[in-house]
Amino acid sequence: MSTMHDLIVIGGGINGATTALFAARGGMDVAVIDRGPLCREASGVNAGTLTMQMTRVALIPYALRAHHMWATAREWLGHDVGVVVCDGLSLAFTEQEAELLAFRAGKRREAGAPITLITGQQALQIEPGLSDKALLAGHCRVDGYANAYLTGLAFRTALLDAGVTLTENNPATDILQTSSGFEVVTKQGPLRAKRVVIAGGVWIEEMMGWLGIDLPIKTLVNQLAVTERIPTAMRTVVGIANGLLSLKQYPHGTVVIGGGWQGSGSREGGTCSLLPERLVGNIRLACHAVPALKDARLARAWTGFEAETRDALPAVGPVPGIHNAYVIGSIHSGYTSGPYLAKLLADQILGREPDLPLFPIDRLLKPEPLAQG
């Protein structure tokens, strides 16, 4: 008979890995299963931006705390994920963008993000690499980025140090409810636990189906590109008011260009492809914001799956009607906010009162069809 764990986490992205880490440090016997290597889906291929200026208003209080966690990752994670804390600028080039920027910055400021509006000329003083065409900019001192590629490496070491049983390259295929908890069916055999956390990114919908719950999750296919190493062109994180650009230059000289331009593909097929015309649109915008990029060559471009719920707010909390089952995912700007929300979920699982409310999924479940007659 296999070990009865206190908790099994299915899906080792940033959300599953952080939940597992804090649950294990809270004294639980935890196992993590991933069908691939740890943090190699969204959590390993994302743009690494840790920003308030692209975070949804409702998530700002969480993102601010999560930003602090990233800034102090060496202390709680024990390993470096290349975090750089710097200023962030969100630009407006037209009157319409300026209006949008002022509105969004105002809402985020009300929620606690320290964003101030400055002129394009003031933005140029902060970031001399910028175009002189910006009319207005949102300026936030709580910004920065990490090197997402290092996430799996850092969490693997931290989880093993915390005594977590880690099974990579082992897809789960079903969850059975038993008298003592759950049996998770995996390719390498069943694993048993008193509690289960579903943390499968865009594959949460399929996993919730194993428990008989219909939780619709939309799949976004985000494109990203990186330049060759170039001389210093920028020192801040740069975006634009409508959110379709994110730019930062890593200390070794490459510039990562993103902004949520959509590629094609589906989670069912497991493959996604770049749409070159959109890549060109994204890069043109980048060169417009930071003109030195016109001289840079692209080194690589790629895509990744991002999950979104119907109301674009997270799915974090207990699974309704199933005692000791939990879900975490679909957090917008989820790399930024994920660690804090996962820590809150671990608190709830450990029987502690979370410092901020979770995002229970009851609101997202389809109502039962009305009985006929």
Ligand SMILES: Cc1cc2nc3c(=O)[nH]c(=O)nc-3n(C[C@H](O)[C@H](O)[C@H](O)COP(=O)(O)OP(=O)(O)OC[C@H]3O[C@@H](n4cnc5c(N)ncnc54)[C@H](O)[C@@H]3O)c2cc1C
């Ligand atoms: C290209 C891109 C750029 C992004 N840029 C940013 C950014 O700059 N800043 C930001 O804050 N956010 C960004 N995001 C969003 C962020 O990356 C995600 O919100 C976050 O990483 C999601 O983490 P997760 O743990 O929920 O999901 P994932 O990282 O997708 O993890 C889910 C895990 O479940 C595993 N899994 C799936 N099926 C099974 C199965 N059957 N059995 C076992 N395991 C399974 C997968 O292998 C995977 O490891 C970006 C996303 C993408 C795709």
